[in-house]
Amino acid sequence: MRGATIAAFVALAPLLPAAAVAVGTVEVDAALPYVCTLPSGPQRATVRITAAFPERASVGEEIRPADVTTTVELPAAAVAGLTTPRAAAVRAETRLAVGVAQHEQRAETTWSGTAQPVAVPAEGPLVLATSGDVPSLTTGAEGELVLTAGALAVDLAPSAADGAATTPPSLSVACAPAPDAEGRTVLARVPVGAGASGGTPSAPPPSTPPPSDTAPSSPAPSLPTDRPVPPPSAPGATRGTSAVPKTPGAGPRPEGRGLAPAEEETPGTPAPRPDAPPCITEKPTPMSLSAYITGYSNVRKLNGANVIPVSCTLIEQGLPEIEFREDGIHLITKSVARFSYEGRAQTPPFRATFLTFGFTPTTATLVLEQTGPMTVDSDVLLIFPDNLSETYVRAPLVLRVLDAQVNGTPLDVGPDCRTEKPLTSPEPDPVKYPGDHLVLLGKGQLINGTDAEGYVLTGGGPLTGTVTIPPFKDCGAGGEDLDRLLTAAISGPDNYVKQIQGQTCSVGVEVPPPDQCTEDRQPLVVPKPER
Known part of the structure; x- marks a missing residue:
């Protein structure tokens, strides 16, 4: 929370018409x-x-x-x-x-x-x-x-x-x-608007506080002082706890192969941190967060699902804004993020194996490349004692094929084989968010005094959506055109995606919380993919 928390100070309108007096x-x-x-x-x-x-x-x-x-x-x-x-x-x-x-x-x-x-x-x-x-x-x-x-x-x-x-x-x-x-x-x-009583905004009268060198008879209410608190995306957010759903949801089909989830932990023994790619924030600010994300994505044409590997995501959390609406008070936070792998905005390369056209075993090495800003927009409706959260993640991602084998025989796809445009999802607000991009939605419930359920930016959780895989281009070498082959085998709509984000690490605080970050300020929690 230090240097990256919700902050608001408010001043609004007197009764005078806007055109009558200059704003002071x-x-x-x-x-x-x-x-x-x-x-x-x-x-x-x-x-x-x-x-x-x-x-x-x-x-x-x-x-x-x-x-x-x-x-x-x-x-x-x-x-x-x-x-x-x-x-x-x-x-x-x-x-x-x-x-x-x-x-x-x-x-x-x-x-x-x-x-x-x-x-x-x-x-x-x-x-x-x-x-x-x-x-x-x-x-x-x-x-x-x-x-x-x-x-x-x-x-x-x-x-x-x-x-x-x-x-x-x-x-x-x-x-x-x-x-x-x-x-x-x-x-x-x-006073806000013409219907409010009162005049111009007023400040409290000056006062002289009692001497500061005498203590009261009873101590003041105490706040936790054992460690810094992570920057929450909303009041009531889980602090240092991964907010995963308490009941499993539907996920992609179990067909297909990819990176296997980590092995189960042995009861009674400390669980070591699973292997994960480096996730270093080079120049953190007080608003910097980092997190790992992993999950599955269906490929509908191939009747299977493939794991998206554990990937580093670097997040710059925005300053929240309060909006009073008819249904209640909304807390709006707009953040930006990027994948980070060896200095590039992409996921680590990952292997996928499917039965192409239902009978031919095909293995490919793939990578998702980010081609523009990734936005993370959180909207929390404050309803005491519960707070309802919706977070939309929008990311322009191109699917690139690095190499392929068909029935064990290498297939030269060339150095530039990729989808002709970014993956696309149904966009609930196309006027505000034009262009081709993946859309994932995370929903959460933040119950005051307890852990969050579902997805919260700082606690993590499941993000889901559907995606259309565009046609491929520039695939093939030596005069061989493989664009139509890959497009016929893979491209198409309605591919279900389920990603799991882990607890964020508050990179920008002076002493990162030990249950969030490693000693070198990387995310401590490495999530497992869920179907």
Whole structure:
């Protein structure tokens, strides 16, 4: 979650018509008393939240705030307990929970920020100011929209004077609004549309928090601090747990041969990580994820299915956006991804064996090459206590034939044998997503406080769809044209595909979770194909 979580800060329209007054900005500057759970015990702190956002917007208009900062002032009594004796500087990342409410609809998002390292003071308080891009929010209804500051998590990474990490290398601090902050945590009350009451968006009045060097009689609510949390694609997403279906679904036919699934684990013994191709993110960002994917694809004409090998997928998760619709609150996240194999955007080569035309054994080495951006669009409908998720993966993939054997005799297909265009699937939104591409759909249910069921981007799970294999071109060597032979044997519509994605690895966090990532920041979970 650190640096890659859901973040939202909202400002919407006053009652004035759009054409009557030029759009201005409203600045929020709120200093709030918080209580932070530190190794030495609970300590009071001051949290200052500032932002600039439009003073109004029309219903359905995208709102994107600017100059958003979260400043945490920790008292001098807390500084000694936060760092080791060798610590000379500390770098901070913050996650502020922001409640968003309109009428009876409510959601809670996380507003993230990062900061450059600051020197640890010899005496006095430690001031940590973080900032970050804030995603937009769209509402399709009129009415007052209320934003409220909630729990705050502060991740600290101390370093020695020479820049080396200290031991322990990181520390997470959980903070919550102090008891005397009740009634003061509202950041803004925003009228949306002509039917809403009130005037321009308002910020809370300035306040002077109580002294930060005295602790309350009872500790603040504690958040998990044992490890960083992976960036979820939605609130309630499974944390560090592979979200596979609890009941098996229908899969491709079992005919055909390919890479065999890993052998069953011996009860009572630790399961080693199965072999998998390298999956390294060269220049990770705070939004970088990686995952392995594998599965089966039918070839209907050959009455069989072939395994798609374990393949590395590198994902750049987008910033989520909130949309208020008639059926509820939607959390929209748009990400991009690419296959990665030996520096190329493709799967590893894989072998397929079928009975061509029902009687001739044919074996080929194939590869799926990515010819354009792969998009991952997640839509989560927030319905308490359950959240329903739909994720569409769209990928332009060309099927390339590297070599082939017919009844044991090599068949020279040449160096450029491939489908004449990318594989195609039925597209539910062809105007928005034109062109030829594979479409896979993952559906999930995120039950608050429990593991996700089905597919969730960060937890993984099954993705299914159907694909048309186009005709082949440039197949053959020495003047022999094999295009029509391969097209007649393989090409055609309605080929069912079922892919299984494993748990993602949060590559961009400072200390990747050990149940997600290997020591060298590769995905720990290697999924098995399911029919």
